[in-house]
Each structure stands twice: as structure tokens, then as C-alpha cells.
Amino acid sequence: MQIFNIRPLGRRVTERGNVQIARFNIRLTDDITLFDWLLQEVPDGTVGAYPPLAGHGHVTAAISPRARAAIGKAVLREMNEAAHERAA
16 A cells, blocks of 8 residues: 555644645556545544545445445554654
8 A cells, every 4th residue: 555645634623623734646556546534533532534425415425434444544653654754
């Protein structure tokens, strides 16, 4: 799995109280790439990855809470590494 094209959102808060952190793309394999996923923190403090919504707010993918958290951690790790590289 490769996380790329991370686009920080400035920690926007939604009307539901979720904090949107970044949009990003995920390359799962050489043959499968997912675009425009959302990294967000929900009100209980959990950070996870969420697929983009299609028209009328319909979900485009189903993902387990465990996978959502694992991808979220990978995105945060990439964001931290990029921040350290810029600071160096």
C-alpha cells in the first residue's frame, strides 16, 4: 500500500463534529489505485480513512473499522515524515 498526493485540509470541522484533516490517494497494488479519500477525526477521537462520497452522499466503498484505522495511521505517518523533511 502506498499513500500519495496528500492534501491537508486545515482541520475543517463538519456540522457533525468530525475534523477533516486531509484528502489523499491510496495505491493498493500496481493495478488498484483509490482516489480522493478523506482522513478525519470523529468526535470520540478516533482517526480514520473514509472513501469519497458519490452523488447524493452515497458511499463508494465499504471498509472495516480496523482497515480504516490502519490506513489512517499510514496517512498520519506520511504526513509526519513529510513535515520532518520540510523542517530539515
